[in-house]
Amino acid sequence: MATGVFSSSRAKISERTLRTDKWWLQPLITFSVLILFIIYATFRAFENGNYFAEPLISPFYSPCLSAACATGSSLLGQPFGIIKILGMTLSPALLILIFPLGFRMTCYYYRKAYYRAFWMSPPACAVAEPHSKYTGETRAPLILQNGHRYFFYIGLIFNALLTVDAILAFRNSDKQWGHMSVGTLVLVANATFLWLYSASCHTCRHTIGGRLRNFSKHPVRYKAWTIVSALNHKHQNFAWVSLLGVAFADFYVREVAAHVFTNFYFF
């Protein structure tokens, strides 16, 4: 039976949409960029190499928690030993990537992006979606989107660790402090973008003050909420910049570790 815009009571119009603008362009760009990131991140997560070049470590492999990690790359030790699956050593990246991945997958902005670009639910506003049924986020697995706040909390720990990695990058390859290279800038920028992405998150906004009913009784939290709200306006931008930033940081470290180019030191 016809439903949606083709329901019997609605105006009889045969087109799924009458939009004349390029409504398909935005979801197409989103789809393409996310697919490219997924392919690159998957390749890097399974590559299990070229992720550490003293003092730089790739954000995909930090913290490096397995005994298979490169010497000197394990900031928090190696509690997992060497894990083998079907005789193959598990890449250390696979032990940790679920957390940043979960944070982005459940992020309110990315939900909009991939529901539109991948699931076409809907592909664009006032463009009929192709699905005959829809239950939204009321059932498994999408009801798990409600766990976003836990990924947010864990994400803060990752941000802190990547900030430490950026600080450690103010050393040279002999671990002497007081040096700065292009790699230092790359890791500092990566950590900054990640903090901005987390600080502008809707869950952060809620936690810091959004859940209050009486702002006047909590002036400090109200002030913090107004700052986070201002950042929240730019959450989409921070989401993209931090995604591309983390990919670029990984790419840079990879190329340095693989000796494709050397890490230029300013001093």
Added chain:
Amino acid sequence: MARKLNLRIWRGNRESGSLQNISVDANEGEVVLDVIHRVQAEQINDLAVRWNCKAGKCGSCSMEINGKPRLACMTQVSSFPEDEEITITPLRAFPVIKDLVTDVSFNYKKAMEIPSFQPPEGMKPGEPRMQQVDVERSQEFRKCIECFLCQNTCHVIRDHEENKESFAGPRFFIRIAELDMHPLDMLRNRKKKAQEEHGLGMCNITKCCTEVCPEHIRITDNAIIPMKERVVDEKYDPLRWLGSKIRKREGIL
């Protein structure tokens, strides 16, 4: 300076209908509603169109112009290229009555399902005093003119007629948010009702409601997502649930 406009206006009723080609003059500074009135006056006298204030404040002239839900009185003719054909149809999420007029009573039914503001017991009219910071969030939602463009563009009901029973829609999520954020509202089960009775969980935050709002209310960011987070506080967050049991109160007020 007048220009010639080529329109396609949907004409019909619940049984049948089609797009009718019309050529009409448009003067500089006119909006689509002006042009529709000219068509009505000069060419199709029985063209049905709902309108009232012609100032973007009554929300009556909601329709779809080139497939986008818009207010006809706020859509400048000059925003379309000279040679572009303009297609005008009724809202496609609601039952059509005639031509550009739809039956939006679904929204009034949903409005009645939302419990009204419940003041503290014994509080008399004129007694409440609130500070500006406590009122500001709700004031944004009070700008709503009930044009129902957000309801019309929301794919949950636009694309799934069967969801109308269980889904209130973005316009009413901002109403629920407004009341739930009100410091003096004493009804404490709004979050539960939003999730279980008004279908908040069906929203997948694709933000079309925000995109079409003529009052630029940030429906998704300021009402729906905060309400989803409040629902998580109460329903899906075991740590907060435990905290509320220990402290014997509903979150931090």
